[in-house]
Amino acid sequence: MSEVAPDAIRVGVLGARGRMGTEVCKAVDAAPDMELVAMVEVGDWLFNMSDAGAEVVIDFTRPEVVMDNLHWCIDQGIHTVVGTTGFTPERIKRVEHWLSAKPGLGSIIAPNFGIGAVLMMRFAQAAAKHFESAEVVEFHHPNKVDAPSGTATRTAELIAAARKEAGLGASPDATTQALDGARGADVEGVKVHAVRSAGMIAHQEVILGGAGETLTLRHDSVDRASFMPGVLLATRAVRSKPGLTVGIDSLLD
Ligand SMILES: NC(=O)c1ccc[n+]([C@@H]2O[C@H](COP(=O)([O-])OP(=O)(O)OC[C@H]3O[C@@H](n4cnc5c(N)ncnc54)[C@H](O)[C@@H]3O)[C@@H](O)[C@H]2O)c1
Numbered sequence: 001m002s003e004v005a006p007d008a009i010r011v012g013v014l015g016a017r018g019r020m021g022t023e024v025c026k027a028v029d030a031a032p033d034m035e036l037v038a039m040v041e042v043g044d045w046l047f048n049m050s051d052a053g054a055e056v057v058i059d060f061t062r063p064e065v066v067m068d069n070l071h072w073c074i075d076q077g078i079h080t081v082v083g084t085t086g087f088t089p090e091r092i093k094r095v096e097h098w099l100s101a102k103p104g105l106g107s108i109i110a111p112n113f114g115i116g117a118v119l120m121m122r123f124a125q126a127a128a129k130h131f132e133s134a135e136v137v138e139f140h141h142p143n144k145v146d147a148p149s150g151t152a153t154r155t156a157e158l159i160a161a162a163r164k165e166a167g168l169g170a171s172p173d174a175t176t177q178a179l180d181g182a183r184g185a186d187v188e189g190v191k192v193h194a195v196r197s198a199g200m201i202a203h204q205e206v207i208l209g210g211a212g213e214t215l216t217l218r219h220d221s222v223d224r225a226s227f228m229p230g231v232l233l234a235t236r237a238v239r240s241k242p243g244l245t246v247g248i249d250s251l252l253d
């Protein structure tokens, strides 16, 4: 355990023994300005967080439990950094509503804390208006709980918004599917394809096409360490960012 500064941020981790939670506990423990005060897993009492005086809770659990966790933390006046996926626009509205009753309290929810992944989303959004076609392909480890990934869904939403603003219609597509699913899922008019394979962690390609050219943006997380700088950045920022922040793009500049 590293030496703890007297004014260290008191951090609790939810989902502490999961793939991400394990890495997060290590990263928080190694950060000189943070103290890991609680590690909570399924079946543990959430009050371990408040009993330990956690100021910020980091959640990497599962989409089916994250809303209850978040509601509890907000009720307790604990700031939250959430990497768990599954945040639909309806869920985001509910979190905003809970936070509106707690002035000064912050929550940062990000589908991807990888700096490269965040930049890939930014580049995809910037490029989208210049191409008539856009599709997203995500690749993950076979134990991933959901499809499409939170990152792919968010990327497709950003592309869709950029296309709409530029007055672009649907990507051209004259195909009749011989099998359901062959053309992927539809996220606000943008096709998203999900691959699951042993040997992978988290990867994504955004393919943009125009007359006589394609642009492919690709990001690879080859180790879960890739998410830690973003998680720590959000943990340092959340106490001075009241309300809800979606994504860490705004923290990068
Ligand atoms: N935002 C990002 O950068 C990012 C990166 C990787 C994974 N994720 C997301 O994080 C989530 C977790 O991914 P993972 O690969 O670590 O999954 P995982 O299954 O390895 O870990 C989840 C952990 O949460 C625990 N858990 C379940 N319910 C709980 C509860 N009520 N209270 C406390 N703990 C509970 C489980 O026991 C498990 O240990 C997924 O939604 C995944 O998509 C996000």
Ligand SMILES: O=C(O)C1=N[C@H](C(=O)O)CCC1
Pocket: 085, 111, 112, 140, 144, 145, 148, 149, 150, 151, 152, 201, 202
């Ligand atoms: O391993 C996962 O699960 C990941 N989930 C996030 C997503 O759904 O986008 C981020 C990448 C890794």
